[in-house]
Amino acid sequence: MNNKQKKILRALFFTPIRKNILWADVVSLIQGLGGKVISGSGSRVRxxxxxxxxxxxxxxxxxxLKxxxxxxVRDFLLKAGITDEI
Structure with missing residues (x-):
């Protein structure tokens, strides 16, 4: 995971919730953590x-992101065992 991805991870867990987090950055973060990003039909992503x-x-x-x-995404990361303490 690179420094930009670490910054995005911290932003996702920031309180109050930020609304300036870019979709492409979240996709990069998931991939940087070793996850998969699977495109579905339309705007659906898994x-x-x-x-x-x-x-x-x-x-x-x-x-x-809204x-x-x-x-x-924050809840998903927590369930996957990821916190902002990386």
Missing amino acids: FELNQMSLNIHSPHPGNE RYQVQA
Whole structure:
């Protein structure tokens, strides 16, 4: 995991929830953690990491995650055993 990915990980766990997190950065983070990003139909995407999965829609028309999406990714990372303490 590179420094940018570490920065994104910290941003995902920041309180209050940030709304300026880019989708491409989250995809990069999941891949940097050794996870898989599987594109479905339309804007559907499946993240897989440590035997956990998250089905989520990529943000559109913009490229920044909405707060509920940040919370969903945060919960997914916690269930996969990932915290901001990396």
